[in-house]
Amino acid sequence: MIKMHREKSNRMLIHEAGLRRLVPSHHQYPLIEQEYGKMKYGYKGEEALDYYLTFLPHENYHILHGLRIKDPKGRYFQIDTLLITSTHCLIIDCKYVSGKLEFDEVGCQLIRHKADGEMERMADPLSQVARHRYQLSLWLEHHGFPSLPIASLVALTHSKSHLLKTSPSLMKKVTFLTNLPNRINEINALHSSAVLNKKDFNKLTKTLIKKHTPDSFNFLQNYNIKQEELIxxxxxxxxxxxxxxxxxxxxxxxxxxxxxxxxxxxxxxxxxxxxxxxxxxxxxxxxxxxxxxxxxxxxxxxxxxxxxxxxxxxxxxxxxxxxxxxx
Ligand SMILES: [Zn+2]
Known part of the structure; x- marks a missing residue:
C-alpha cells in the first residue's frame, strides 16, 4: 500500500518556477536549466520503479516515496523509496544512468565508461545506501521502535544501463529494474520473523510520514539573483x-x-x-x-x-x- 506518493521535490518545483520567471538570456539561466535537467532525469528514474512495485503483494507493505527525515544528530537524509513490512524494511535507491557502469567498491565510486574511452566518476550509491541504513537505524532507536532489520538495494532504472564486472556479492546489492520484484522476494525470504506487531507497524509508518520534512532551497540566494530580475x-x-x-x-x-x-x-x-x-x-x-x-x-x-x-x-x-x- 502506497502511504507516501512520489512528488516532485521542493527543489525541483523551485527550479521549474525559476525557469518560468527568468528570461532565457539571463546569465544564470543555462546553469539553472542544467541543474533542473539532472533533477528531472532522476525523477524519471524513480517513476520507472513504480511499475515494478505493482508486482508486490501490497497489503503486506507500506511504501513511502521520497521520505526525508532527520537522524538524531540533525543530519537530513532522503530515501528514494522505502518499503516497510513487519519483519524488515528495504531502502531502494534509484540510479537512472545509461551506458556501461562499473561499481568500484574499493574506491567507493560509480564509474561510467563512455564510448570515447573517457570515464565519468560519480558518487557511489552503495556508500549512500549504507549511510542511509545507519541513519535509519539511529532514527528507529531514537524513536523507541524495535530494531527492525534494514536491507537496501540500488536499482538501475535506465533501460540502457549495462554492468561491467559483476560479482555475486555485488548483485546482492545492485539490481536491474526488471529483476527488482524477484530481488525483493529473495530479501523477504531472509526475514521470516515479525519484529513489529500490527500496531507498531502502523505507528512506524505514521511517525515517519509525520517527521517527513521537504527540502528547502533559497533560489535567489543560491543563484545570486535579485528579486527585481524575476519576471x-x-x-x-x-x-x-x-x-x-x-x-x-x-x-x-x-x-x-x-x-x-x-x-x-x-x-x-x-x-x-x-x-x-x-x-x-x-x-x-x-x-x-x-x-x-x-x-x-x-x-x-x-x-x-x-x-x-x-x-x-x-x-x-x-x-x-x-x-x-x-x-
Ligand atoms: Zn496565452
Whole structure:
C-alpha cells in the first residue's frame, strides 16, 4: 500500500518556477536549466520503479516515496523509496544512468565508461545506501521502535544501463529494474520473523510520514539573483505569456485569448517558491501587476490564509498554500 506518493521535490518545483520567471538570456539561466535537467532525469528514474512495485503483494507493505527525515544528530537524509513490512524494511535507491557502469567498491565510486574511452566518476550509491541504513537505524532507536532489520538495494532504472564486472556479492546489492520484484522476494525470504506487531507497524509508518520534512532551497540566494530580475505578472498556462489581465471574473491572455479563473494562483505559488513564504497586499500587487488594493485584498481573503498584523501591514502566510503549475 502506497502511504507516501512520489512528488516532485521542493527543489525541483523551485527550479521549474525559476525557469518560468527568468528570461532565457539571463546569465544564470543555462546553469539553472542544467541543474533542473539532472533533477528531472532522476525523477524519471524513480517513476520507472513504480511499475515494478505493482508486482508486490501490497497489503503486506507500506511504501513511502521520497521520505526525508532527520537522524538524531540533525543530519537530513532522503530515501528514494522505502518499503516497510513487519519483519524488515528495504531502502531502494534509484540510479537512472545509461551506458556501461562499473561499481568500484574499493574506491567507493560509480564509474561510467563512455564510448570515447573517457570515464565519468560519480558518487557511489552503495556508500549512500549504507549511510542511509545507519541513519535509519539511529532514527528507529531514537524513536523507541524495535530494531527492525534494514536491507537496501540500488536499482538501475535506465533501460540502457549495462554492468561491467559483476560479482555475486555485488548483485546482492545492485539490481536491474526488471529483476527488482524477484530481488525483493529473495530479501523477504531472509526475514521470516515479525519484529513489529500490527500496531507498531502502523505507528512506524505514521511517525515517519509525520517527521517527513521537504527540502528547502533559497533560489535567489543560491543563484545570486535579485528579486527585481524575476519576471512579474500572471503567466498564461497556455502560451507562457506573462501579461494576463483580469477582465471581469477571468484572467485573459492578450496573446492567445485563453481565459482562466485561477491563473493568479500559479503566480502566487511562484512567489512562494522563489521569494518568500509570507506576502503582504502591496507585495502581491507588485508581483501580480495588479493596481487595485481591494482586488489584491479579495484574492488574499478568498484563500483564507493565516495572517498576522493589522489591516495595512497584515502579513499573510503562504506556508500551506499549494497549487501546481505543471502536471
Ligand atoms: Zn496565452
Amino acid at each position: 512579474k505578472g500572471v503567466i498564461c498556462k497556455n502560451c507562457g505569456f506573462n501579461m494576463m489581465k483580469k477582465k471581469r471574473k477571468y484572467w485573459t491572455c492578450k496573446r492567445c485569448n485563453s481565459q482562466s479563473l485561477s491563473a493568479h494562483l500559479y503566480a502566487l505559488e511562484d512567489y512562494k517558491l522563489l521569494i518568500s513564504t509570507t506576502i503582504q497586499n502591496k507585495e502581491l500587487r507588485d508581483f501580480l501587476l495588479i493596481s487595485s488594493a481591494s482586488e489584491a485584498y479579495n484574492i488574499l481573503v478568498s484563500l483564507s490564509l493565516p495572517s498576522i498584523g493589522d489591516k495595512k501591514g497584515r502579513i499573510y502566510s503562504l506556508e500551506h498554500f499549494r497549487i501546481s503549475f505543471s502536471p
